[in-house]
Structure formats: structure tokens, C-alpha cells
Amino acid sequence: MPANDQPPAYSYLGPAGTFTEAALKQVPEAVGAIWRSVNNVGEALADVVAGRSLAAMIAIENSIDGGVSATQDALANVPGLRIVGEYLVPVNFVLVARPGTRLGDVRVVNAHPVAYAQTRLWLEQALPDHGHLPATSNVAAAAALLPTGDEVGVLADAAIAPPGITEHYPLEVLANDIGDNPNAVTRFVLVGRTSAVPPATGSDKTSIIAELPDDRAGGLLDMLEQFATRGINMSLLQSRPIGDALGRYRFVIDLDGHILDERVADALLGLKRFSPHVIFLGSYPRADQQPVTVSPRYDNEAFVDARDWLRALVAGEDE
Known part of the structure; x- marks a missing residue:
């Protein structure tokens, strides 16, 4: 516990009731800690860098929309961070409104852009003439409908929110299970300061x-071969603009x-020789706990045997 006898703090995209909070609830170490509700990824990571929080829970990938660009860009530009764990949260939504509102009364919907994209088909069928106002979070969209909400909420007739939102706010559910894909899952990562890998x-x-x-034909293939030739599977590959010139991507x-x-370490050494800038974000247990299997030619023993063979040749020993 910190020297001031205060429990450690964890930052998450709030307020209470968000999917990010649901992910943080999966962290055993966060039980009994202070939970700092923040407005965006940048604020969450700033808490970690400044030492206000031990770690921050942030969304990094969605099974429907792919990588979360704001998170990826923040991790690329904020030094001294390390992913220490990942957590999966099933995603579905409800449509909520002020008491007394009927579905036919809804003309404007307040929603986080990601939630809006994942309910677009349902909205177009049920509310073909609706308008959309963006919100900073799913819970904020719902809270804005109340008299104490922001000015945007006053303009909206309904909001897209997580199930269970009525446990936190006096709203009525107009429709359940409005997500377009019942198998949608969001992947969250817990990010702390740089430390030794587990x-x-x-x-x-x-x-x-x-x-x-450099920008040349075959450049990306050369990079990917660092992994392919060592039998390493990539579960995510996404480009993001660096921002210093057109056509420049990380x-x-x-x-x-x-x-x-051994295979991952060897690949990273090769990548470091190839790439002008490599950021190691962390090695951590998979949320699905599925074992990683590789061919015997790529297991640790194969790499150790190859190094021993080379060492014997240099030393002039018999093969």
C-alpha cells in the first residue's frame, strides 16, 4: 500500500456502469482499491504516468469494429507504459429514455460512436428517421437525458446504454438486445508503468x-516475414497513420x-534490426486462457539446439 496508507487507485472510462467498469471488476487486485472515473483514454493514461493510478483499464479492440484507434495512438505516443493483462467483456445494448417516452416518440438518439455503429441496423429498422448525437461514453449518453444532464442530452429523446443502466439512473428501457451482433465482445487491457515482464x-x-x-514495395512483407519465418501467429495487425506525412504508417x-x-525473442531482435522504431507494449496472459501451440521446429528447444550447434562450430568442437 502507498506510503500515505491509501489503497492503490485504478482509472477507467466512467461513470459507473460502463463496459470498462465491467472489465475492471474482473481484476482481483482492484478489489478494495480506489476507482478513478475518467472521461477518455488520454486522461486514464495520464493518471498512470503521473502516479495518480497504479493502472488504467482501457478498451483496445472490438470484435466488430477492430482496434480502438484512440487507444492505439495513445499507446504509441505515451512512453513508459506496459500492458499487464487483458480482459474480455460481452457487449450488448438497450435503448433507454425518460419515463413516459414511447418508442414512436424518439427522433434523436444520444450514443457513443462505437455503440451507435454496433446498433445501426436495429436503429435503421426501428427508427428509420432518427438523428444521432455523439456521447463520450455509453453511460454518459443515458445520464444526459436526466434534468441534471448536459445540453446535448436535452436535445435527445433516447440513448443507447449498457444493460443494467436503470440500476444507476431513473430511466425506462424502450428496447432490449438492440446490438446488431449477439457475439460482440470488447477486449480491454490493463495498462501500468513499465516494469519487468511476468x-x-x-x-x-x-x-x-x-x-x-521506408515507403517501398514489399516493405510490409519484409516486416511480416520476421514473424512468419519463426512460426509466430499474429492475432492483430492494424495500421495507424504516424501523422508526420502522408503515407507514413505504424x-x-x-x-x-x-x-x-525463444521464437518471439528472436523475432523481436530481427524486427529491431529492421524497424527504425519498435515499441514493446508487453507480454501478458491471454484472457481466453487458450494455450499457444507451435510446431516442434519453432519451440524453445529447437532454437536452443540451433544456438548450441552454432556455438560448437565456432569452438571447433565435433558436431
């Missing part, structure tokens, strides 16, 4: 960000395996 578990993931050295990559795995 031991490999056999069910791990490694996250990195890398840039290409790549957010998730690898199956741990930096202490």
Missing part, C-alpha cells in the same frame, strides 16, 4: 508497435506468445 504461462500474448523503415501488432519464448 513469467511466461504458455498462454500469452505480446503486443508491439512498429514502423517501416503497425499495431499482437503476437501469440511471450517475449521469453
